[in-house]
Amino acid sequence: xxxxxxxxxxxxxxxxxxxxxxxxxxxxxxxxxxxxxxxxxxxxxxxxxxxxxxxxxxxxxxxxxxxxxxxxxxxxxxxxxxxxxxxxxxxxxxxxxxxxxxxxxxxxxxxxxxxxxxxxxxxxxxxx
Numbered sequence: 001x002x003x004x005x006x007x008x009x010x011x012x013x014x015x016x017x018x019x020x021x022x023x024x025x026x027x028x029x030x031x032x033x034x035x036x037x038x039x040x041x042x043x044x045x046x047x048x049x050x051x052x053x054x055x056x057x058x059x060x061x062x063x064x065x066x067x068x069x070x071x072x073x074x075x076x077x078x079x080x081x082x083x084x085x086x087x088x089x090x091x092x093x094x095x096x097x098x099x100x101x102x103x104x105x106x107x108x109x110x111x112x113x114x115x116x117x118x119x120x121x122x123x124x125x126x127x128x
Contacts (some may be wrong), residue, residue, distance in 0.1 A: 075107040
């Protein structure tokens with residue numbers, strides 16, 4: 001299901017992630033979207049995006065997304081958020097990872113929004 005209002009996609013991502021709903025996460029991306037799940041890595045298409053997101057889900061923890069900006073131009077939107085994933089690793093050590101994103105979403109025929117590009121690491125992408 002696509003997001004209503006480009007900025008709402010962040011809330012949907014956060015909810016689906018924290019519910020551990022991989023299907024709902026993958027559904028937030030266009031069929032041929034690109035995701036940078038870690039610096040230097042680009043995955044393309046839902047078939048690759050699903051396993052990349054599963055790796056993040058497997059870390060456990062809870063994610064929060066703080067929307068920093070949304071600029072809509074016609075059927076495209078540039079978005080950015082600061083995300084933080086906090087939890088405890090397999091050794092019982094706490095972790096807190098995150099970054100500021102750079103994202104592009106497109107308005108769908110139903111009026112909702114889906115990711116076209118989700119660079120989870122913003123300017124840390126390093127030759128992605």
